[in-house]
Amino acid sequence: MGMNLFKTTAAIAGLALMGTGMATAGEESALTINGDLTIPTSASAPAHLENIDMVTSGWIYRTKETQALQMDDFDNPSFVFVDVALDLWDKVDGSEGKACSSCHENGPEEFAGLTASMPRINAEGQLETTTELVNECRTERMGAEPWKYSKGKMAAMTSLIGLQSRGSVVNVAIDGAAAPYWEKGKELYYTRVGQLDMSCSNCHEDNYDVMIRADHLSQGQINGFPTYRLKNAKMNTTHARFKGCMKNIRAKPFGQGSDEFKALELYVASRGNGLTVETPSVRN
Amino acid sequence: MRVLIATAVASVLGSTVAFAGAAVAPGEVKFDNGTVAASLTGVAGDAAEGRVVFANRKLGNCLACHTNTQIPEESFHGQVGPTLDGAAGRWNEAELRGIVSNSKMTFEGTIMPAFYVQSGYFRPIEKFDGVSILTAQQVEDVVAYLMTLK
Numbered sequence: 001m002g003m004n005l006f007k008t009t010a011a012i013a014g015l016a017l018m019g020t021g022m023a024t025a026g027e028e029s030a031l032t033i034n035g036d037l038t039i040p041t042s043a044s045a046p047a048h049l050e051n052i053d054m055v056t057s058g059w060i061y062r063t064k065e066t067q068a069l070q071m072d073d074f075d076n077p078s079f080v081f082v083d084v085a086l087d088l089w090d091k092v093d094g095s096e097g098k099a100c101s102s103c104h105e106n107g108p109e110e111f112a113g114l115t116a117s118m119p120r121i122n123a124e125g126q127l128e129t130t131t132e133l134v135n136e137c138r139t140e141r142m143g144a145e146p147w148k149y150s151k152g153k154m155a156a157m158t159s160l161i162g163l164q165s166r167g168s169v170v171n172v173a174i175d176g177a178a179a180p181y182w183e184k185g186k187e188l189y190y191t192r193v194g195q196l197d198m199s200c201s202n203c204h205e206d207n208y209d210v211m212i213r214a215d216h217l218s219q220g221q222i223n224g225f226p227t228y229r230l231k232n233a234k235m236n237t238t239h240a241r242f243k244g245c246m247k248n249i250r251a252k253p254f255g256q257g258s259d260e261f262k263a264l265e266l267y268v269a270s271r272g273n274g275l276t277v278e279t280p281s282v283r284n
Numbered sequence: 285m286r287v288l289i290a291t292a293v294a295s296v297l298g299s300t301v302a303f304a305g306a307a308v309a310p311g312e313v314k315f316d317n318g319t320v321a322a323s324l325t326g327v328a329g330d331a332a333e334g335r336v337v338f339a340n341r342k343l344g345n346c347l348a349c350h351t352n353t354q355i356p357e358e359s360f361h362g363q364v365g366p367t368l369d370g371a372a373g374r375w376n377e378a379e380l381r382g383i384v385s386n387s388k389m390t391f392e393g394t395i396m397p398a399f400y401v402q403s404g405y406f407r408p409i410e411k412f413d414g415v416s417i418l419t420a421q422q423v424e425d426v427v428a429y430l431m432t433l434k
Contacts, residue, residue: 195397195412197405202395207364213348214360252407 031059031278033071037167043274048174051205055275058218058283061209066230070282078159078228078280081235085160088153094144103141108160115165116277119266121177127262130158149257155235159226162279169276170223172269185267188260194251221272222265224281231284238265307420310402318390319378324400324420329428337422338429344399344418354433365396371433381427399423
């Protein structure tokens, strides 16, 4: 009941915000959190980007009211879910009688900087995501069941881990063993799909900072993910957002955790190289 | 199997047109420099119905990308494409029919979806596989409506 009420309130708040003035890219684009952590919301585009000079955080395209929610952790609804993850952190699960904290004795802070470099190539030469790292711990070291790729517990835990990189500059590797994954992700980014026949680039490269109905199109950067959305009042993972976009253009989504979405995650993350991690961010 | 279902769906949609079987199939539309001179159905477009299709989010959803001050009751008109105010003064009926049916024949590489094609797009959700966004008569209705935007 308490949760339902919270969701309803958040949804109403979301509706109310839609009616207010739209923020304009570049205008008052200073994001300071808790009065002391200043996060640059734009940066020179990484060298591999051919059609964009500056990369920008999705934060600057949101309304002043939505922006404000991310400027204080007491106002940021993400922290309800970060707290859920902190409880899970200490919770013993699986055949080995372990919790996260059993091995990671110094707390989630051990993961400072990790999310800024994810996804990355693992020791076996395969692309791996933060989500997969968590599930690898669960299945191989805890003897526990893996969590669903984008469901509540995993979205909360990857938010907690991402928070440890808040303020770090995004810098995912795209060369070496990562190159073929990156090329595949780039191809997906520019491939039109669905009955509406659109690619990621049609909206997020060709038309960012433009209104598509009531939505102010962003560059689709993922430096704030997982992100709390006013629309559904929960943490949203990158793969869940990819799925939502594909459904919007009436395309059959790839699976969450699929090779396609992992490659796309790497490519989209690399489009934000130079931006600063904002996780857990707030969007509409 | 999917082709069969899609064909069945397409024929059901087609039968809602005033004269079943009279509509030009999406793959048979004749473009001349992006324009389509002949009606897709032989039935005059209904501008009032076209206005409904234009605004409906599950049909034309034209306001997602275009502003149109003739539909003030709907808020938040999109700005991805040009305004459609005065469209009838800039385009003739054949040009508008071509643009609504498949704008890629007029504007190469455009983001605008083709509203009367049933193939050539990839990974569609099953219920949209092999069907056009609008029916032939809905295209005619939207064109008739656009022709009122002086």
